[in-house]
Amino acid sequence: MDSEPASSQDYQNRIELGFDQLKSKSPSILSRTLTNQTSDDVYKFMNHEKSSQETIRKLENELSVYKLAISGLEAERDRFRKLQDETVKEVTFLKDQVKGHRVVTLIDGDGSIFSSDIIAQGQHGGHLAACSLSDSITQFLSTNYGAAPYQLWVYLFYNKRGLTDTFNRVGLGSLNKAYEDFVVGFNQATERFTMVDVGSMKEAADTKLRVYLDDDIRLPQTFKIIFGGCHDNGYASSLRSQMTAGFRDKLILLKGYTQMANAIAALDLPSLEIPDLFMPHKLAAGCRWMPASNQVVTDTDPILDESSPMLLGEPDETDSTGPSYSRVLQGAAPNREKSPREQSPSTEASGEASYTGFPGTRHIIPGIRLSKHKPPPCTLFYLSNCKHGTQCKYGHDYLMSEEHFQELRDNAKLGPCPMINRDEVCTWGDACCYGHYCPHSTKCPFYKLGKCKFRGVDMHRDPA
Structure with a gap:
């Protein structure tokens, strides 16, 4: 049966015991057998053994320190891994909340005019119009693209003075005061619904719609752009540019008039129509107010008489x-x-x-x-x-x-x-x-x- 390894103290005890036995049996033999060199070698071996044991103890102490440090680092690593997993989950959650749920609706209020019955209700009519717009868009998106927590922004730009003139020309002047209250009700319906009078500058509403279209459609969190300018062929080039840039899938048309402009209809984009929300036809051909631009007249054009x-x-x-x-x-x-x-x-x-x-x-x-x-x-x-x-x-x-x-x-x-x-x-x-x-x-x-x-x-x- 194998014995356990002996320690340096055991070796030293055995050596001393051997010397004692040799001394008791034959001092002469001991003197002849062990020379000074042998004695030095024995003591060197013993000193080396002691030094080795001391080195081993030091290394064992250092190893314990390193093990403790590694254990601490592993605990820190596990903590960071757990924190990383939680961060990834939170980022994924935030992306799910934002990406694919933002829907921006852009409306040209000079061509998409709300129904006179709704406008006549003043502030209450503004609330009704906002609710109808929100509910119809959400239902359309849920039906065609699946249910999701859609976040809806609506920007409607219009020319108040031009609209007032138009109402007067077609005998709807009584709507002018109600329209002011209607705008208040629409803006107060929700924080993300904005109806803005852009003034009578030529194409002021058009310019703003194009800028908002270009900015919002490029945001990764924008799921859809619902564009309410289907009455004006002038928007066709802007929409076509966005389609060419790869954003076709983000575009939906919101019909104001029953019949869309030919160039808009030719884009073949999905469209949404909300019954009874907008006036189905132009109030009168050519009644949309705009400043008359300076006309270029040649030398051959007649000049009217003073009495004209x-x-x-x-x-x-x-x-x-x-x-x-x-x-x-x-x-x-x-x-x-x-x-x-x-x-x-x-x-x-x-x-x-x-x-x-x-x-x-x-x-x-x-x-x-x-x-x-x-x-x-x-x-x-x-x-x-x-x-x-x-x-x-x-x-x-x-x-x-x-x-x-x-x-x-x-x-x-x-x-x-x-x-x-x-x-x-x-x-x-x-x-x-x-x-x-x-x-x-x-x-x-x-x-x-x-x-x-x-x-x-x-x-x-x-x-x-």
């Missing part, structure tokens, strides 16, 4: 029918008063008598210039704000198409703005329906003869 009915008589003078256009501008620019279209109409007189017809009841005669109609359409009524009311000798009751509106704008630009003509500042600015520059610019033959109607200091310089 399209200029409403001499603009700088006051006639028996009411105040001059310049006074109308000065009084109407800061505060637009209630339109005469909201006043009670009376029976229409014959010939060129005062206007007494109902809005939108007289048809334009095909092939005849507007200025040759009897009476001609009132420029201020259709492009600005006529304050002559029922005393105006020009027509307020024509059913105008966009083509007719454009003809009216072009003709109006051929007449000078009375304030610019007196070297004053026009309070309407770019929105003024009359010309701030002579259409013949620096090449005007009448200016050289001193007979041009455009008499302002800078009215014959190149507008460019």
Whole structure:
């Protein structure tokens, strides 16, 4: 049976015992056998053994220290692994909460106009419109893309002044006050619903919609963009650019009018229609207000006579029918008063008598210039704000198409703005329906003869 390994003390005891036995038996033999060299070797071995044992003890102590350190590091590693797992779970949870659930709705309020029945309810109608919009969008998304905690943002941009003018032109002037309350109700319905008046700058709403579209569609957390500008072909290029950039799957069209613009419909994007929320048709062709831009006129284009009915008589003078256009501008620019279209109409007189017809009841005669109609359409009524009311000798009751509106704008630009003509500042600015520059610019033959109607200091310089 194997014995356990002996320690250095056991070896030392055995050696000493052997010396004692040798001494007792034969001192002479011991002296002969053990020389000084042998004795030195024995003692060296014993010292080496002691040194080795001491080294082993030191190494064992160091090993214990290292084991303790490793144990601490392993515990720290386990703690960090647990923390990492918790962080990964939290990040995954946050991604699930954000990514794929953000839905942004962009609406052009100049073309997607809420139903008159809803607007008439004022602030309560705004709440109803917001709820209907939210519920319909959520239901559409859940049906087509699965149920999820969708977070809905709505940005609606509109031109309050233009919308007010449009309501007046089509006999819905009573909605103007209710519309202000409607906007308040819509904005208060939820924190993420915003309805903003962008003013009367040309394409102000269009510009904002395009910027929001470009910014939001690129965010990874945006699941869908619901675009409510289907009435305007001008948006087709912006939508097509986003589709080309790889965001086609994020786009959904929100129909305002029953029929979409041809270029928008040709994009073949999924669409959402909410019954009874928006007006299904345009209020009147061409009634969407916008500032008339400066028209480019060639040298061969005619200039209207001073007596042209399209200029409403001499603009700088006051006639028996009411105040001059310049006074109308000065009084109407800061505060637009209630339109005469909201006043009670009376029976229409014959010939060129005062206007007494109902809005939108007289048809334009095909092939005849507007200025040759009897009476001609009132420029201020259709492009600005006529304050002559029922005393105006020009027509307020024509059913105008966009083509007719454009003809009216072009003709109006051929007449000078009375304030610019007196070297004053026009309070309407770019929105003024009359010309701030002579259409013949620096090449005007009448200016050289001193007979041009455009008499302002800078009215014959190149507008460019």
